[in-house]
Amino acid sequence: MYVAVKGGERAIDNAHAWLAEERRGDPAVPELGIAQIREQMALAVNRVMAEGSLYDPDLAALAIKQARGDLIEAVFLIRAYRTTLPRLAASNPVDTGAMAVDRRISATFKDLPGGQVLGPTFDYTHRLLDFTLMADGAPLTDAVPHTPVPSPRGRDGRGGETPRVPHVMGFLNRDGLIETALPDDTPPPDLTREPLELPADRALRLQALTRGDEGFVLSLAYSTQRGYGRTHAFVGELRIGIVAVEVDIPELGFAVEIGEIELTECETVNQFRGSRTEPPQFTRGYGLVMGQSERKAIAMSLVDRSLRWQELGEDFTGAPAQDEEFVLMHCDNIQATGFLEHIKLPHYVDFQAELELVRKLRAEAQAMQEAAE
Amino acid sequence: MSDDTQSGAYTFAYLDEQTKRMIRRAILKALAIPGYQVPFASREMPMPYGWGTGGVQVTAACLTPEDRLKVIDQGADDTTNAVSIRRFFQRTAGVATTEATMDATIIQTRHRIPETPLTEGQILVYQVPIPEPLRFLEPRETETRKMHELEEYGLMHVKLYEDIARHGQIATSYAYPVKVEGHYVMDPSPIPKFDNPKLSGNPATQLFGAGREQRIYALPPWTDVVSLDFDDHPFETSKAPHDCDLCGAKDSYLDEVITDDEGGRMFVCSDTDFCAGRRAEGHEGRLGGDQKSSKTFANSFEGIWPATAGAR
Ligand SMILES: [Zn+2]
Numbered sequence A: 001m002y003v004a005v006k007g008g009e010r011a012i013d014n015a016h017a018w019l020a021e022e023r024r025g026d027p028a029v030p031e032l033g034i035a036q037i038r039e040q041m042a043l044a045v046n047r048v049m050a051e052g053s054l055y056d057p058d059l060a061a062l063a064i065k066q067a068r069g070d071l072i073e074a075v076f077l078i079r080a081y082r083t084t085l086p087r088l089a090a091s092n093p094v095d096t097g098a099m100a101v102d103r104r105i106s107a108t109f110k111d112l113p114g115g116q117v118l119g120p121t122f123d124y125t126h127r128l129l130d131f132t133l134m135a136d137g138a139p140l141t142d143a144v145p146h147t148p149v150p151s152p153r154g155r156d157g158r159g160g161e162t163p164r165v166p167h168v169m170g171f172l173n174r175d176g177l178i179e180t181a182l183p184d185d186t187p188p189p190d191l192t193r194e195p196l197e198l199p200a201d202r203a204l205r206l207q208a209l210t211r212g213d214e215g216f217v218l219s220l221a222y223s224t225q226r227g228y229g230r231t232h233a234f235v236g237e238l239r240i241g242i243v244a245v246e247v248d249i250p251e252l253g254f255a256v257e258i259g260e261i262e263l264t265e266c267e268t269v270n271q272f273r274g275s276r277t278e279p280p281q282f283t284r285g286y287g288l289v290m291g292q293s294e295r296k297a298i299a300m301s302l303v304d305r306s307l308r309w310q311e312l313g314e315d316f317t318g319a320p321a322q323d324e325e326f327v328l329m330h331c332d333n334i335q336a337t338g339f340l341e342h343i344k345l346p347h348y349v350d351f352q353a354e355l356e357l358v359r360k361l362r363a364e365a366q367a368m369q370e371a372a373e
Numbered sequence B: 001m002s003d004d005t006q007s008g009a010y011t012f013a014y015l016d017e018q019t020k021r022m023i024r025r026a027i028l029k030a031l032a033i034p035g036y037q038v039p040f041a042s043r044e045m046p047m048p049y050g051w052g053t054g055g056v057q058v059t060a061a062c063l064t065p066e067d068r069l070k071v072i073d074q075g076a077d078d079t080t081n082a083v084s085i086r087r088f089f090q091r092t093a094g095v096a097t098t099e100a101t102m103d104a105t106i107i108q109t110r111h112r113i114p115e116t117p118l119t120e121g122q123i124l125v126y127q128v129p130i131p132e133p134l135r136f137l138e139p140r141e142t143e144t145r146k147m148h149e150l151e152e153y154g155l156m157h158v159k160l161y162e163d164i165a166r167h168g169q170i171a172t173s174y175a176y177p178v179k180v181e182g183h184y185v186m187d188p189s190p191i192p193k194f195d196n197p198k199l200s201g202n203p204a205t206q207l208f209g210a211g212r213e214q215r216i217y218a219l220p221p222w223t224d225v226v227s228l229d230f231d232d233h234p235f236e237t238s239k240a241p242h243d244c245d246l247c248g249a250k251d252s253y254l255d256e257v258i259t260d261d262e263g264g265r266m267f268v269c270s271d272t273d274f275c276a277g278r279r280a281e282g283h284e285g286r287l288g289g290d291q292k293s294s295k296t297f298a299n300s301f302e303g304i305w306p307a308t309a310g311a312r
Helices: A007-024 A034-040 A042-052 A056-068 A071-080 A168-174 A202-212 A214-225 A294-307 A324-330 A333-344 A347-373 B017-030 B055-062 B080-093 B141-149 B154-167 B192-200 B272-280 B296-299
Strands: A100-105 A235-247 A254-270 A283-290 B070-072 B104-112 B123-127 B179-180 B184-186 B205-210 B215-219 B223-226 B254-258 B265-269
Touching: A007 B080, A007 B205, A034 A042, A042 A071, A042 A214, A056 A071, A056 B141, A056 B154, A071 A333, A168 A254, A202 A214, A202 A283, A202 A294, A214 A333, A254 A294, A283 A294, A294 A324, A294 B104, A294 B205, A324 B141, A347 B254, B017 B055, B017 B215, B055 B080, B055 B104, B055 B123, B055 B205, B070 B080, B070 B272, B080 B104, B104 B265, B184 B215, B192 B223, B254 B296, B265 B272
Parallel strands: B070 B104, B104 B123, B123 B205
Antiparallel strands: A100 A235, A235 A254, A254 A283, B179 B184, B179 B223, B205 B215, B254 B265
């Protein structure tokens, strides 16, 4: 009498098999290697590391391959992996002043100690499709004479110590023109180990922003430029490079370098006319993102500044970028995409309940109408 | 047991012991304050938020190797996501699974409470999308937490009253808000209000997990749960005014299945185990004779009529 139809199980198995086939694409085309993705899709790898909150270029490249290039799906794979990793230690704060910079620019000063380093940027490329890349040929840019620039890195085998590159903000600070960022040794909260509770402090907000969705943070930052909680920002300094990660080893009594990571750091200088509580001076916004992720770092610093309205005695204008709860509760793309996409799961129980209700309401409305006639 | 658990690639039930301890602490707190939403540090799980990560974490924290797990979605054991979650625990915990409500020690559910009455010692784990019953009246968490603290539920009563003024009745058909032990107003998750009476005085332990929103709440056994209403507009359950076309049940919650493009439809139990059990006992509904199980209808991937369309 009873026929068990295991439709769900079979459907899932078939879907997975089909997905694997689609991921591979045409077998006549050589399969992508992880190293190829890591080396040639580095900015995608960086985004996945930043939003996945895990610095591991190989795993990020693997995630991109497995996710068929869907970066949010790749971030998700990394997050789900990351959550299973044990916490062995917490590093010391990284010293971005000792960064071996590949790129370091200031929009507020023409020249400065340490110099402007343009680095490998798209900024002044003409966005013309380079068809030689399509033909597996040498890229066009190789046609022009190319003088190798000595790498500014001190750690790349030349043995030299990295020269300190002072922060631009420090120059302004000496004249009292910019708010002083007071050192704070409070251990920062950990968004991934404690539930997010509001109001959040700045450390927690920055943590949420740095792993927040690039598109969301970008659009929020853009909205502040267009007047929704104006930030009046200049890029005081943007730097990209390698910093050392050090961990204190209690048994040894000193810190040991355990590796290097690439970071993008942005500090904005924001116009500020003073408020009831603060004198006129420049204020700061801060962005720090794993990898070369400069759009994200700039956007993050604008949103950071916007969220600081209370601390600086500014008015809350109702702009989304000023609204801590709005920003923090909605910036995580893994949460967002999960909740958004879950509406495609079966809801027929709820829908049935709604159907009955609407039918009942309609029947009653009709009865009332008939009674009135 | 699968290779994964044998090779130790995962800890039992996927989550590390520290995380499970953190979740158990949240569950214990939730049981001590029925209906109160306890924040917990929800982890990223290998399935998306919205797919039941809260329920999965609660289940993972409760599971022991001796447990027998049942997973349902929309009342059915064979909906794709129920299959997926059941497989997850088979793979990572190697626990026995069952489709029989009576035989399960832990039941993870999305959107339904089983028709078969639960018994003492059983745990029912709900997947919760939005744990805050006041969320759609007040979007700010900082505000709603204050409202719960002060038992300031006027906004909810105004909303229900406005429903009555406009529609002559309370126009909420699922996720119908309840009051727990005279204090906290609680969202019972998106179960149809048909299931609300089963929340109260239930001998089983009821745990609610919201992963994305990082909240756990609970109803210990025999907790008093009242669906919000007014004296002159008492709470009423509702279901499709039909009997199950397969097993003839008059009192079970029904799924409506469209059978052709000319308005044909049938009604079948949403609880597939309940329906199958009744049919095994010889109960037969209007269309019960023609060899179809409600599982067939519970899963649209097989099409409405499996294999041959001749049954039409
Ligand atoms: Zn039935």
